[in-house]
Amino acid sequence: SSIHCGTMFRAVFRLSATGARSLARSRPCYSAPLASRCYSHAKVETDEEFDARWVTYFSKPDIDAWELRKGVNTLIGYDLVPEPKILDSALRACRRLNDLASAIRILEAVKNKAGPHKDIYPYVIQELKPTLTELGISTPEELGIDKL
Amino acid sequence: MAHHSHPYHMVDPSPWPLTGAIAALLMTSGLAVWFHFHSTSLMLLGTILLTLTVIQWWRDIVREGTFQGHHTPPVQKGLRYGMILFITSEVLFFLGFFWAFYHSSLAPTPELGGNWPPAGITPLDPFEVPLLNTAVLLASGVTVTWAHHAIMEGKRKQAIHALALTILLGAYFTFLQAMEYNEAPFTIADGVYGCTFFVATGFHGLHVLIGSTFLAICLARQISHHFTSEHHFGFEAAAWYWHFVDVVWLFLYISIYWWGS
Numbered sequence: 410s411s412i413h414c415g416t417m418f419r420a421v422f423r424l425s426a427t428g429a430r431s432l433a434r435s436r437p438c439y440s441a442p443l444a445s446r447c448y449s450h451a452k453v454e455t456d457e458e459f460d461a462r463w464v465t466y467f468s469k470p471d472i473d474a475w476e477l478r479k480g481v482n483t484l485i486g487y488d489l490v491p492e493p494k495i496l497d498s499a500l501r502a503c504r505r506l507n508d509l510a511s512a513i514r515i516l517e518a519v520k521n522k523a524g525p526h527k528d529i530y531p532y533v534i535q536e537l538k539p540t541l542t543e544l545g546i547s548t549p550e551e552l553g554i555d556k557l
Numbered sequence: 558m559a560h561h562s563h564p565y566h567m568v569d570p571s572p573w574p575l576t577g578a579i580a581a582l583l584m585t586s587g588l589a590v591w592f593h594f595h596s597t598s599l600m601l602l603g604t605i606l607l608t609l610t611v612i613q614w615w616r617d618i619v620r621e622g623t624f625q626g627h628h629t630p631p632v633q634k635g636l637r638y639g640m641i642l643f644i645t646s647e648v649l650f651f652l653g654f655f656w657a658f659y660h661s662s663l664a665p666t667p668e669l670g671g672n673w674p675p676a677g678i679t680p681l682d683p684f685e686v687p688l689l690n691t692a693v694l695l696a697s698g699v700t701v702t703w704a705h706h707a708i709m710e711g712k713r714k715q716a717i718h719a720l721a722l723t724i725l726l727g728a729y730f731t732f733l734q735a736m737e738y739n740e741a742p743f744t745i746a747d748g749v750y751g752c753t754f755f756v757a758t759g760f761h762g763l764h765v766l767i768g769s770t771f772l773a774i775c776l777a778r779q780i781s782h783h784f785t786s787e788h789h790f791g792f793e794a795a796a797w798y799w800h801f802v803d804v805v806w807l808f809l810y811i812s813i814y815w816w817g818s
Contacts, residue, residue: 478664478671510667518671 460492467498470505477502481515490522490529493536500537504544512546513554520549564629566621573614580607615774619791623783633790640794644801647764651805654760655812658753662817669748673817678750679742680818686737687814690730694803697726701772701796708779711786720776723799727769734762754813761805768802771795 454462466472466480481499484491491499496515503512516534523529534541534548541548549555561567580603587600622628628636662673670676681687704719738755745755775792778784784792 474666475660475664478666482664482671482673508667511671514667514671 460495463491463495464498467495467502469502472502472505474506474508477506477508477511481511481518485518485522490519490526490533493533496533496537497540500540500544500546503546509546512544513549513552516546517549517555520555564631566627566629566632568621571614571617573610573617576606577610577614580604580610619778619783622791623778628788628790633788636790636794640797644797647801651757651760651808654753654757655808658757658813658817661749661753669750673750675748675750678747680750681737681741681814683810683814683818686733687810690733690737691806691810693726693730693733694806697723697730698800698803700726701799705792705796708784708789708792709786713779716779716784717776720772720779724769724772724776727765727772727799731762731765731769734758734765757809757813761802761809764802764805768795768799771798 463480463484467477469476472480477499480502484495484499496519499515500512503509503515519533520530523533540546583599583603583606585603587597587603590599591597665671665673665675674680700719700723704716704723707713707716707719743751743754745751745759772795775784775795778791783789
């Protein structure tokens, strides 16, 4: 784009050289940026980094009940459905804290987050099946509490 | 009156600190008696004693300052420090209730459905009466500042009007809040939501009543020509307290009424 500018200015100079003095004085001197965006300089987290951060959060061996609930509430507040690996880490935290209620609630929240995308929840449950069996966590459907 | 070569106030012996301490003892043990033996007599006695103490102690301070001239600049400075420290302690008092609220609402337990507001709670619409209450208190902050400037400029009538308007706005807030309390769909017994809501807003309401009373005393004193344009610390203290009450409401409104809904 800088080359483009140069040509433009050269053209303008040629114009002023041939006597368009008023034009030279009054022309606004700016170049139209074609390919640059005005992003902030904040570091953008990749999806992998996001997932890793949350897996680490729930993997804290001595995580306490408040931190578990706070973490889940914050995670559920985001505009996304958490990856099974994050949920796995959260469910294991529930196990360490003997909190079966929160474990089942997390599954309900995942279904809710999927919204109209009805295929996401069954996929997540499928991915988590080994963990759910290992930890003895029933799904809301198995308990019959998915219907109001 | 004693003559001394320093500008400090050697206060005459007074029974009010003792009666105040006794009142505090009777009120607290009276509270325990109420809980266990269902009798409010001791607590009532303590409250009456507290009221009498407070009236007479502050009446004495007014006499010492306004009529006996003991409130020299250094003495007034001490009173300023005292009021600032007291208000600071009140800030910390409310901080505790905000801590309780955020502890419960940032990480809602499974018993609440992991939600805030908890499942089954219909919070008040923050853009209805609570917003009006916010406007009323903010306006009262303006009128109390107006009253202050009127006092400083020696405009007696204007000061009286502005101070009266401030008290009226405070009363309007109290009235509106009382209506809200009466019509709220949840009570103090409704889990941690009801508890944090009514304890925090309840103590705030108590402070509004205290602040309004303080301002009313100032109005009476202004009418009785106690304040001069240069020296009116009692009023300033009341105004500081009133602004504090307003700020606490703003935090309550943002946290509990708005974010918490």
